[in-house]
Amino acid sequence: MPSDSLDPVQTVNALPRHLVGPGTSDPRTAWPFPFDEDWTLHQSENGTVFAVSPCLRLWTSLLPEPGTSRLGTWTIAATRVPFGPRDWQITFDATTPVELLHDVHAELLDLYLEDLNSEQDHLYAHGDTTPAYEAYAPLFAQGWGHSVETDGTQTFLSWDGLAGVRHRYAITDSDGLAWRAWGGHLSEPLWQAHFSIGTPTALVAAFTASLISTEPVHRAVTDIPSQFRRHLYLATPTAKPTPGTPPADPPPSPGAGRTR
Template sequence: MLTHPFENLDPAQPVQVLPRHLAGSGAVDPRTTWAFPCDEGWPFAQTEFGAAAAFSPCLRLQITYDPKPDETGKGTWTISAHRAPFTAPAWRIAFDAATPVELVHDVHTEMLDLYLEDRHSDQDRLFQDATAPHEAYVPLLTRGWSHDVKTDGTQTFLTPEGLGGVRHRYDISGSSGPAWRAWGGYPSFPHWKADFSFGTPTTLVAAFTASLISTEPLHRTVQDVPVQTRRALYVATPTGKQRNGTTPVAPPPPAPVSSHTR
């Protein structure tokens, strides 16, 4: 009897999987994850050990990747935004390196869009974004996520299978910690987590949640997918050869919703 959709698949076999929050990190490459226009004044540097950094031409955006493969979370992707170069950050986003890289990519892509919009207009959405919080969390509800509001000023949204979530601190008076936190895996020991500080443009949070619930499958090999939560994954159009038996395919996920964040 099969215990999960990967039971009879070779560890090296390519598969396409959903939901995204349980897919594993995927292939980590700062150059493709960030996709900044390095030929247009975005400095980029990477060490022989994999650590990398990039900066916007104005030096107000500082982006780093710090791999730590032997630690929980496998390292950190970080975005720091500064109102002026070399000042304290106005806001910060930190992803564990174990976060599905497609989610990290989509936030960086949205950030680049905001940067370019600000550069060619009189707006400053990187620091004065008017996007309402519901733009980031209502799509979760339309995908069947649960919603729990607490008197401590937080509301939590959990995936249908309970192996992922997003927590929003809506009451900022006397608060500490991130404004938004997301995770994938068991809440007590998640595979990955992501923190968005107060001041982070809600547009970037909305880009993250849209990517999180997207029904476009992620490409992985079987060995890349976390073992502990494989029973909750769907296999979509797997390719390659199995070790034996017939490829089990789980029922398809619900119909997609728009991933447009603006």
């Protein structure tokens, strides 16, 4: 459906996820933590919002930066002891689609609960048993391109060339980035995500699975980046039938699907 035929405030279902825009900036949409039980939520006067685990070793935050192209930064970090040095860190531009953020935080909570109930350490490098291919196999499944560089990195590019994931597979030190992802043009991305060395691969895998998900997300037309609207599949949501209403006749068989 062409976006110029829609009212700017019209809500649509949109794909692919890497071009749909950030969506809501409400941290509770990104954070599935049980704040009514044991996780803590803090909000400072400058608008920064923190969520902290009961063990005080995991925290995640949103630091707004109005007036900048990325609008702010989401950060996830883990420490081995409360308030100690960071063992690993993930950062997302605030322009990252909130669905990707939610799925990474949901996996973070799952790993936390699994470690809590089993006394394991899946959230730290020595306990992370997820192989790297689980993070990039979904990209192959969706037809993403693949190139390998002699500097020890491999890059996966989406079929439309407007998203990428770069993996540093030859790691010789404990500093720097292991994974980087972006949406839009690499020279001027809509959003970026950075995963430091030591980040549990399961969190990266949750991110890539969400990134290539074919489940549409909901956006107002005006919130979708205008320069990429022509690259999106847009559809108006289908209203749920009123109880007791007989089902409509099935539509005619569709012709050939849209290809890229």
